[in-house]
Amino acid sequence: MELEGGTVYTVQVGAGGYGGKYEYAQDSPAGPAQSINTYKQGGDGEDSIFSTITSIGGGGGGNSNSPTEPGRDGGSGGGAAQDYIGAADAAGGSGTAGQGYDGGSTTYYSTGSGGCGGGGATAAGVGGGGAAEAGHGGDGLASSITASSVTRAGGGGGAAHVGAGPHGDGGNGGGGRGAGGNVSNANSVAGTVNTGSGGGGGCYHAGSYPWPYGKDGGAGVVILRI
Numbered sequence: 001m002e003l004e005g006g007t008v009y010t011v012q013v014g015a016g017g018y019g020g021k022y023e024y025a026q027d028s029p030a031g032p033a034q035s036i037n038t039y040k041q042g043g044d045g046e047d048s049i050f051s052t053i054t055s056i057g058g059g060g061g062g063n064s065n066s067p068t069e070p071g072r073d074g075g076s077g078g079g080a081a082q083d084y085i086g087a088a089d090a091a092g093g094s095g096t097a098g099q100g101y102d103g104g105s106t107t108y109y110s111t112g113s114g115g116c117g118g119g120g121a122t123a124a125g126v127g128g129g130g131a132a133e134a135g136h137g138g139d140g141l142a143s144s145i146t147a148s149s150v151t152r153a154g155g156g157g158g159a160a161h162v163g164a165g166p167h168g169d170g171g172n173g174g175g176g177r178g179a180g181g182n183v184s185n186a187n188s189v190a191g192t193v194n195t196g197s198g199g200g201g202g203c204y205h206a207g208s209y210p211w212p213y214g215k216d217g218g219a220g221v222v223i224l225r226i
Contacts, residue, residue, distance in 0.1 A: 001051065003226075014046030014057050016191055016217030019199050020081075041069050042078060048196065048220035058217055059093035059103065061118060061156070061201055071116070075196075076100030076153065079116035079125045079135065082161050082203060092127070095119045104128065104135040104158065115158030115178060118198035120171040125155045132165030132181055134158035137198055140173020145225050156191060156198030156217065167200070176200035179212040191218030 003009070020042035045057030059074030062081035070091040071078030077093030080103065092103030104116030104125035113132065117125030120138030128135045137155030144150075154175030157168030165181040167188070174192030178200040188200035199215035 001053070009051045010049055011222055012047065012049040013222055014048040014055070014196070014220040016196075016199065016219050017043040017045040017058060017060050019188070019190070019214030019216050020061055020063060020202060021213035042199075042214050044072055044074055045196070045217050045220070048222055050222050050224065055196070055220060056096050056099055057220070058100065058118065058196070058198055061103070061115070061214060062090055062092070064090070071103040071118070074100070076119035076121065076138065076155060076198070077103035077125070078198075079103040079118045079137070079156070079158050079201065080106045080127070081201070082106070082113060082115040082128055082134070082159060090116075092116055092119070092125060095124075100153065101125070101138050103155070106135070114160045114165050114168065114181075115201040115203065117158050117168050117171065118155035118175070120155040120173065120175065121153035123171065125158070125171075126168070128158055128161070128168075132161030134160045134165060134168035134178050134201070136169045137171035137175035139171045140175070140195070140197060145223050152195040152197065152221070154191075154195070154197045156215070157200045159188065159201035159203035159212075159214070161203070170197065170200060173197055174218055176215050179203045186212045188212050188215045190215035193218045194221040196220040
């Protein structure tokens, strides 16, 4: 685009979306303990803007609580959650044409399916499979605007199903990996800062609390080469 001297241009670097999480508390004044459970779906990333050019923030990941919430639409779509509560398929969010791809969707399996990867700038997120396997995030886009090639905007990896299965890897370009299905490989990873990449999904572990939350997406970036 052509820039004019003496003109003020709007620049906004969007913050990454917050990771989904599960909150648990107990209230036991005099009788049996009563658990209070709250599921919070991952939030959308903010838009990054330079003048009239807008890169739409990525969509937040899905939530497996009943009622389930699908992955959210955005620049790239958020991945669907693992199937945990109900025998039902779960949909990923839609990406925006010219900016990013859809998040992965999952099909119900009697053995449980893992969470799905978020969409990246050049590829869709992978859906969770049977045997509790999680889906990988879609790959980002390589750019040499800073002289050397850097890949950005990778999708976050999905989390494994309850108590089993491997994590989903983040997409190339800064996507964070999802949580694994047991305590030894539980931790998820945030998206890399200033790449606009997705954070990894979180999951529930029986008998182990706090459970690994979904991690935040990486903030975006605005690069001006004159």
